[in-house]
Amino acid sequence: MESDMKPNVLMERYELGRLLGQGTFGKVYYARSTVTNQSVAIKAIEKDKVMRTGQVDRIKREISVMKLARHPNIIQLFEVMATKSKIYFVMEYAKGGELFDKVCKGRLKEKVAHRYFKQLINAVDFCHSRGVYHRDIKPENVLLDENGNLKVSDFGLSALVESNQQDIILRTPCGTPAYVAPEVIKRKGYDGAKADIWSCGIVLFVLLAGYLPFHDSNLIEMYRKIHKAELKCPGWFRPEVCKLLSDILDPNPDTRISIEKIKEHCWFKNELTARNKKQLLENNTVSSSSSVVSDQNDENDGPESEAKEESVVPISINAFDIISLSASFDLSRFFKDGVQKREARFSSKLPASVIISKIEDIAKQLRMKIKKKAAGLLKLEGFDEGRKGVLSIDAEIFEVTPNFHLVEVKKSNGDTLEYQKILKEDIRPALQDIVWVWQSDQQQQSQQSDQQLQIHDQQQRQPQS
Numbered sequence: 001m002e003s004d005m006k007p008n009v010l011m012e013r014y015e016l017g018r019l020l021g022q023g024t025f026g027k028v029y030y031a032r033s034t035v036t037n038q039s040v041a042i043k044a045i046e047k048d049k050v051m052r053t054g055q056v057d058r059i060k061r062e063i064s065v066m067k068l069a070r071h072p073n074i075i076q077l078f079e080v081m082a083t084k085s086k087i088y089f090v091m092e093y094a095k096g097g098e099l100f101d102k103v104c105k106g107r108l109k110e111k112v113a114h115r116y117f118k119q120l121i122n123a124v125d126f127c128h129s130r131g132v133y134h135r136d137i138k139p140e141n142v143l144l145d146e147n148g149n150l151k152v153s154d155f156g157l158s159a160l161v162e163s164n165q166q167d168i169i170l171r172t173p174c175g176t177p178a179y180v181a182p183e184v185i186k187r188k189g190y191d192g193a194k195a196d197i198w199s200c201g202i203v204l205f206v207l208l209a210g211y212l213p214f215h216d217s218n219l220i221e222m223y224r225k226i227h228k229a230e231l232k233c234p235g236w237f238r239p240e241v242c243k244l245l246s247d248i249l250d251p252n253p254d255t256r257i258s259i260e261k262i263k264e265h266c267w268f269k270n271e272l273t274a275r276n277k278k279q280l281l282e283n284n285t286v287s288s289s290s291s292v293v294s295d296q297n298d299e300n301d302g303p304e305s306e307a308k309e310e311s312v313v314p315i316s317i318n319a320f321d322i323i324s325l326s327a328s329f330d331l332s333r334f335f336k337d338g339v340q341k342r343e344a345r346f347s348s349k350l351p352a353s354v355i356i357s358k359i360e361d362i363a364k365q366l367r368m369k370i371k372k373k374a375a376g377l378l379k380l381e382g383f384d385e386g387r388k389g390v391l392s393i394d395a396e397i398f399e400v401t402p403n404f405h406l407v408e409v410k411k412s413n414g415d416t417l418e419y420q421k422i423l424k425e426d427i428r429p430a431l432q433d434i435v436w437v438w439q440s441d442q443q444q445q446s447q448q449s450d451q452q453l454q455i456h457d458q459q460q461r462q463p464q465s
């Protein structure tokens with residue numbers, strides 16, 4: 001057939017156009033239906049990157065729910081197609097791009113922010129009532145249509161990746177996990193609904209303030225701030241908004257406000273007293289120097305933002321920010337003062353198989369046996385009983401990309417002094433060929449911005465054409 005010859009026609013049905021953006025798991029293209037001529041967005045995902053065992057039923061359920069769900073503020077999922085290696089999600093195309101491109105130019109007027117927040121909450125409420133949780137509400141997923149209406153994308157798709165929560169920090173193209181709820185970071189079993197509500201609160205704050213409520217160029221510090229959730233509202237926020245925000249950005253998910261209660265809140269319902277109305281009017285007519293973006297359809301809105309310094313700027317993640325924040329580690333220790341460093345960590349630009357065989361070699365040299373080989377975990381065990389039992393060392397390997405790994409080496413049993421001696425005199429020198437950088441070395445140069453992860457570049461969004 002003729003269309004088979006055209007490389008840019010997908011399944012004989014969609015003519016693929018320009019790249020709209022790139023996420024961690026695939027690319028999103030503009031496309032047009034050859035049948036109806038309708039514009040769509042197609043997200044192409046590599047199957048093997050997302051399908052994890054045990055998740056298939058839930059993924060199928062959520063996706064089928066989303067195919068049936070119609071809401072004016074949710075990107076509709078038209079159809080899902082699959083080839084042997086790829087899954088294609090054919091979605092409604094949001095012509096207006098990302099909402100946050102507007103905020104980058106300066107904070108929004110309260111009236112405009114209110115409208116977007118209402119649409120966001122309505123969308124989230126609609127999906128929650130159908131048992132679908134977003135779990136990844138962030139700027140890249142809050143889009144606008146050609147009429148300036150908010151459209152949430154990727155609802156239900158997070159099920160594809162949820163089993164790999166450490167990806168949260170890797171999947172943020174701006175490099176900021178600033179929208180993630182504290183209980184998600186702490187990797188306690190969490191309630192998807194409550195986590196979504198938290199993210200909506202961050203969105204509201206950013207719309208009104210033009211910058212993030214909990215932000216720091218150091219990721220550990222940022223997580224500490226999110227964890228503490230000490231909210232400081234700028235002077236131009238009205239008290240009702242501050243109250244609503246502090247109820248949403250409650251670090252305890254059990255006491256965090258529900259969607260039902262948000263919808264009853266006077267600010268949400270826009271029940272303004274006469275005094276408030278006057279204040280709101282004044283707020284909305286502030287002089288240009290305060291960089292309030294005027295209208296959602298005005299493409300050239302506002303002067304350069306005053307709040308620029310604090311606005312949503314990309315930050316860079318270094319390898320050990322990632323390793324420390326990986327959900328596969330117990331994060332609680334990072335929130336305690338005087339962190340004790342027992343483990344040694346390094347990054348490697350080599351494939352996992354090379355790292356594993358190197359560790360096996362070292363075990364052989366040290367006359368230790370490889371006790372257990374779970375996914376990414378090697379347990380090295382000595383033969384002799386030491387002062388405190390048999391020395392046992394764990395080496396855990398985390399994949400960032402197939403050619404970039406983070407490895408943690410720690411003692412799991414035995415004498416600490418003996419372990420430290422072996423680590424210093426045998427293990428570290430023997431690992432020399434495969435180590436890109438040790439955490440301790442990197443921390444010494446941590447302020448040098450050129451020591452950034454290559455992965456960050458990969459995560460950076462492609463410029464939209």
Ligand code: ATP
Nearest residue numbers: 020021022023024025028041091092093094140171
């Ligand atoms: P993640 O990999 O975590 O999903 P992401 O949301 O940035 O991150 P994608 O969902 O793959 O990644 O989307 C990539 C970009 O494509 C988005 O940032 C957005 O700008 C654009 N995009 C996605 N869906 C649409 C759509 N339906 N209409 C228009 N643009 C879209």
Ligand code: MG
Nearest residue numbers: 140141153154
């Ligand atoms: Mg997305």
